[in-house]
Amino acid sequence: MATGRTHRPATRSRGIPEATVARLPLYLRALTALSERSVPTVSSEELAAAAGVNSAKLRKDFSYLGSYGTRGVGYDVEYLVYQISRELGLTQDWPVVIVGIGNLGAALANYGGFASRGFRVAALIDADPALTGKPVAGIPVQHTDDLEKIIQDNGVSIGVIATPAGAAQQVCDRLVAAGVTSILNFAPTVLSVPDGVDVRKVDLSIELQILAFHEQRKAGEEAAAEAAAVPAAATRGDSADQGPDGDVPAVMPA
The missing domain is CATH 3.40.50.720 (NAD(P)-binding Rossmann-like Domain)
Known part of the structure; x- marks a missing residue:
């Protein structure tokens, strides 16, 4: 996150939104892993899953790069690696x-x-x-x-x-x-x-504090679920002890 500075427009010079720029390294990491496994093409669904985003957002992001893939084939992995590396300025040291x-x-x-x-x-x-x-x-x-x-x-x-x-x-x-x-x-x-x-x-x-918040929330939800389950179980137990008309059945003689 940028801090301590005057806000500037949330777009790059080529009109790519900052949110898209922030996701490009995620796509590049996933694509690099595919390239290392010699995978030639990848579908938007597969790449989106590997990058942790939804496929519609991925396709929108790639449209800013002028890359739309080929229907039924997907995206060329090596070309996308080059495209994103160039956009991020990684074609130089x-x-x-x-x-x-x-x-x-x-x-x-x-x-x-x-x-x-x-x-x-x-x-x-x-x-x-x-x-x-x-x-x-x-x-x-x-x-x-x-x-x-x-x-x-x-x-x-x-x-x-x-x-x-x-x-x-x-x-x-x-x-x-x-x-x-x-x-x-x-x-x-x-x-x-x-x-x-x-x-x-x-x-x-x-980042750890944010994780702690989520852990606390999950623990609270689990406690609430357990508390809600107790009265329900007690109610089921009471009804099981009652007769067909709701009366407590008489004790049968031995």
Whole structure:
């Protein structure tokens, strides 16, 4: 979610809605898996199920790309991979810097999916002098004093912030001043950026809290269902003890 910035129109320059843009990576992930299994074509229903959306929404999304598939055949997997990759700007390598090489930053640096998805970790940056020069995922950590030079030397336009909350805004300001125009923020705080800079926030605690809400709701529904079942069972038990006219039958002598 974008935060701390003036709202801009919810469309891209080619008229693709932001909601569709947000689903394109889901389609690309599903298509890449099919491509790796050498599946040549896929129906809208199969691809929608793999991406977790309904097929009508998928067909509408693909219409923005000018891709309509072939009736009775479906969509060409390799062509769709190319189309979506091109639309997302993944036909080139994007240099990325990660600022904040604590546990989370180091885990991100070690993530092997960047290269296969069009991204290259150009530099790892941290304020701790003890980390300077130490390799993480084969890349030596550089000090934040050199942040601006690192950005300029590597032509970086995408920055990842994995610092503590208190340092995130200052790091963000320096990244933006150095020319970074897109930021992925893992710090648990809202960043303020000028218009023209895009921020995506990843907050694991918020996602867990949302899951906790759903778990609580499900537990409440189960408790309510069990409570409703008790009177019904009791009523059935009372009627079973009654005679045909509703009277309690007399005890038969032994």
